[in-house]
Amino acid sequence: MxxxxxxxxxKCLDGDPTAFGFLVDKYKACVYAFxxxxxxxxxxxxxxxxxxxxxxxxxxxxxxxxxxxxxWLYAIASNLCKMYIRTQSRRPDKxxxxxHKIEELESPSIDSYxxxxxxxxxxxxxxxxxxxxxxxxxxxxxxxxxxKEIARFLGISHDNVKQRLVRARLQLKEEVITMMSATFQxxxxxxxxxxxIVEAIKRIKIHxxxxxxxxxxxxxxxxGIIFTILSLGSRIMVSQYFGTPISFSLPSxxxxxxxxxxxxxxxxxxxxxxxxxHLGKGGESKRxxxxxxFLMAPKGEGGMWKEKSSMxxxxxxxxxxxxxxxxxxxxxxxxxKQGNLFPYIxxxxxxxxxxxxxxxxxxxxxxxxxxxxxxxxxxYLVGGYNGGFFPIxxxxxxxxxxxVKKADLATVKHGASLQAVNGKIYAIGGATMENGxxxxxxxxxxxxxxxxxxxxKADMSSARVTYTAVVNGKIYAFGGLTQVQMFxxxxxxxxxxxxxxxxxxxxxxKSSSVVSMDGKIYIIGGETDADILTxxxxxxxxxxxxxxxxxxxxxxxxxxxxxxxxxIYAIGGSSGQGPTSLVLEFTxxxxxxxxxxxxxxxxxxxxxxxxx
Numbered sequence: 001m002x003x004x005x006x007x008x009x010x011k012c013l014d015g016d017p018t019a020f021g022f023l024v025d026k027y028k029a030c031v032y033a034f035x036x037x038x039x040x041x042x043x044x045x046x047x048x049x050x051x052x053x054x055x056x057x058x059x060x061x062x063x064x065x066x067x068x069x070x071x072w073l074y075a076i077a078s079n080l081c082k083m084y085i086r087t088q089s090r091r092p093d094k095x096x097x098x099x100h101k102i103e104e105l106e107s108p109s110i111d112s113y114x115x116x117x118x119x120x121x122x123x124x125x126x127x128x129x130x131x132x133x134x135x136x137x138x139x140x141x142x143x144x145x146x147x148k149e150i151a152r153f154l155g156i157s158h159d160n161v162k163q164r165l166v167r168a169r170l171q172l173k174e175e176v177i178t179m180m181s182a183t184f185q186x187x188x189x190x191x192x193x194x195x196x197i198v199e200a201i202k203r204i205k206i207h208x209x210x211x212x213x214x215x216x217x218x219x220x221x222x223x224g225i226i227f228t229i230l231s232l233g234s235r236i237m238v239s240q241y242f243g244t245p246i247s248f249s250l251p252s253x254x255x256x257x258x259x260x261x262x263x264x265x266x267x268x269x270x271x272x273x274x275x276x277x278h279l280g281k282g283g284e285s286k287r288x289x290x291x292x293x294f295l296m297a298p299k300g301e302g303g304m305w306k307e308k309s310s311m312x313x314x315x316x317x318x319x320x321x322x323x324x325x326x327x328x329x330x331x332x333x334x335x336x337k338q339g340n341l342f343p344y345i346x347x348x349x350x351x352x353x354x355x356x357x358x359x360x361x362x363x364x365x366x367x368x369x370x371x372x373x374x375x376x377x378x379x380y381l382v383g384g385y386n387g388g389f390f391p392i393x394x395x396x397x398x399x400x401x402x403x404v405k406k407a408d409l410a411t412v413k414h415g416a417s418l419q420a421v422n423g424k425i426y427a428i429g430g431a432t433m434e435n436g437x438x439x440x441x442x443x444x445x446x447x448x449x450x451x452x453x454x455x456x457k458a459d460m461s462s463a464r465v466t467y468t469a470v471v472n473g474k475i476y477a478f479g480g481l482t483q484v485q486m487f488x489x490x491x492x493x494x495x496x497x498x499x500x501x502x503x504x505x506x507x508x509x510k511s512s513s514v515v516s517m518d519g520k521i522y523i524i525g526g527e528t529d530a531d532i533l534t535x536x537x538x539x540x541x542x543x544x545x546x547x548x549x550x551x552x553x554x555x556x557x558x559x560x561x562x563x564x565x566x567x568i569y570a571i572g573g574s575s576g577q578g579p580t581s582l583v584l585e586f587t588x589x590x591x592x593x594x595x596x597x598x599x600x601x602x603x604x605x606x607x608x609x610x611x612x
Contacts, residue, residue: 005069012060013206020060021198024053027070030153031077032189033143037135038081040126042187048084049189050197052077057201074153133168136161140530141576142187147530162530170483302536302549303588308569309356311349314579315572316342317369320560321379323398327351327562328361328379329571330396331370334579342579344368344386350398351571353564353585362401366392371427375420375449380406382427382447385414389433393447407452413441415465419475421495424448426457428477428493429466440464440482444493458498460491467523469516471541476503478523478539481511486529492541504544507537515561515568522549522586524570527557532576536586552584 004022011019031052036045055076063072126134139150147165151158311329318332329349333342346363370384370392379396383389391408409427416430425447431440440463446455460466464487466480475493479486486509492501510533512526521539525532534551552570559573568586572579 009060009063009069012057017057017201017204018198020053020057020201021194023069024194024197027073028053028189028193030139030143030145030149031073033138033145034074034077034135034153035081036142037126037138038078039084044084046189046193048077048080050193050200051080053197054200054204055080058204058206061206070153071155074155129168129171133164133171136164137168140165158530162528165530166484302538302547303586304550305553306585306587307553308353308583308585309358310581310583311351311572312358312360312581313345313347313349314581315345316558316574316579318345318560318572319370319372319381320562320569320571321372321374322562322564323374323377323379325352325354325564326398327353327564327569327571328396328398329560330364330372330379330381331368331384332558332560332572332579333369334572348396351569351583353567353569361398362403364396365394365403365405366390369414371416371418373418373420373425375423375425380418380420380425380447380449382418382425383409383413383416383430389414389431406449407447407454410445410454410456411441411443416441416445417466417468417477419468419470421470421473421475424495426475426493426495428468428475429460429464429480431465438483446495457495458493458500460493460500461502462487462489465511467512467514469514469521471516471519471521474541476521476539476541478514478521479506479510479512486510486527490539503541504546507546511557513557513559513561513570513573515563517563517568517588518566522561522568524561524568525552525556525559525573531555532557549588550586554582556580556582
């Protein structure tokens with residue numbers, strides 16, 4: 001139960017209509033997303049979202065359980081959608097006027113034409129799905145809701161939501177999901193929406209209910225406590241709107257801050273909770289507003305995240321490779337949309353963590369998503385995807401900034417995880433097309449750069465796209481996915497013995513970015529069946545144990561990772577709203593231990609001087 005809902009409902013019933021603005025601000029995105037999933041028209045969805053809130057306010061005195069306010073909104077919105085669809089189906093001019101505002105009919109433009117085409121493509125994609133799948137997909141990508149919130153809103157189980165999301169995604173191409181995210185981002189409600197609602201309801205009189213009826217005893221107490229705290233000089237930090245837990249830390253300073261359209265007394269505190277509903281314990285994570293995320297990413301137990309200079313191009317599916325303490329970001333898709341889709345990116349960018357600067361390098365010959373690794377100071381890209389599957393192998397030399405084509409893979413595939421061990425490269429798992437059908441692979445292929453030749457090795461235990469890292473000459477494969485499931489499986493591969501060994505599973509089944517540093521492996525962000533994650537976990541191969549670390553400040557997936565001088569860099573990716581250029585730097589809590597002391601490693605005299 002969310003006691004703040006009850007508090008604001010009570011305020012409305014006591015004659016304060018502005019309190020309703022908090023509820024509008026809190027739930028307008030999910031109601032708008034739901035109505036769009038039913039109507040497939042942004043203009044109509046906005047109108048019905050407004051009507052939903054106004055009707056909810058008119059009938060507020062009939063709500064007997066304040067903790068069921070969200071489910072009540074769903075019922076109102078659902079009924080209004082049904083009535084609207086019945087009414088529109090009887091209109092002879094429906095096909096002509098749908099999707100057009102009056103001003104658009106009077107003043108057609110190229111921009112409105114392109115918008116209409118994008119919206120039409122989006123509607124066609126959604127129409128290919130059953131209604132139940134459309135709802136959860138729209139609530140997730142458009143309403144910004146996580147799996148549990150969708151379950152509560154629709155009145156179904158969380159597992160049911162996960163299943164619907166997985167099945168919906170499987171029926172849509174990756175490019176369609178990206179287009180969906182970008183289109184939804186453009187069509188979000190304007191900032192004035194809440195203000196319009198509040199102004200409209202000021203003229204509506206509602207009759208309050210008796211204070212002894214309708215409100216459960218626990219809710220009354222909780223609302224009273226909240227009111228008392230609010231009245232004692234703004235001692236509460238209202239952070240629900242940023243996607244964080246409420247903090248009751250004592251303030252050192254306070255000021256008025258506008259959250260949405262509502263001014264709120266907000267407290268400046270020394271410590272702010274992480275942006276995860278489970279504080280880094282492997283649970284579900286919300287996707288926070290990007291512009292506020294770094295105001296709430298303090299150092300926590302397990303290390304600290306910090307934002308660095310962004311790339312010049314937004315990317316998802318990029319690979320990161322470290323050569324001579326520089327990070328080379330290659331491949332992926334993003335940049336400027338071409339029609340409804342993001343193009344695959346040929347540009348290669350070099351990042352220098354010591355100066356926090358980016359430098360443009362020679363383009364890759366074949367733009368695509370491609371796994372990569374470093375061997376003998378050169379970067380190898382193997383296979384990949386760009387509207388089709390590739391067997392291509394290309395070698396990039398950062399020293400000369402040149403590309404050379406190498407021997408193709410034996411299997412045309414994408415999504416293989418690449419690692420270099422003992423002078424050889426191993427391509428593990430992935431997917432291919434066989435007789436027009438997508439087929440996942442358990443195969444392992446070894447590449448010898450001297451012979452320029454591929455050799456088959458022992459298979460993994462299960463076919464999947466997986467994510468790997470190397471520690472002490474062993475390759476560790478973590479989780480991954482197929483069309484029908486996510487994996488929590490962890491396996492260790494010994495290239496010398498050509499043998500796989502099962503290890504302790506991940507805390508949850510997911511696909512994540514993986515990187516090794518100082519003998520430990522970090523599993524960062526990624527996706528589960530229903531959620532984009534902020535969680536960071538450290539795996540110790542020696543003890544076969546897991547430890548939670550400080551969460552990412554933003555939930556994201558599809559990003560490249562690399563390590564330089566004891567720090568981890570997470571570059572690019574997506575938070576579910578299209579590609580980003582975001583660069584995050586992670587410093588472990590024991591970072592100083594990763595530096596080599598001058599004493600004992602240099603001649604005595606120079607070591608003493610350097611230490612001083």
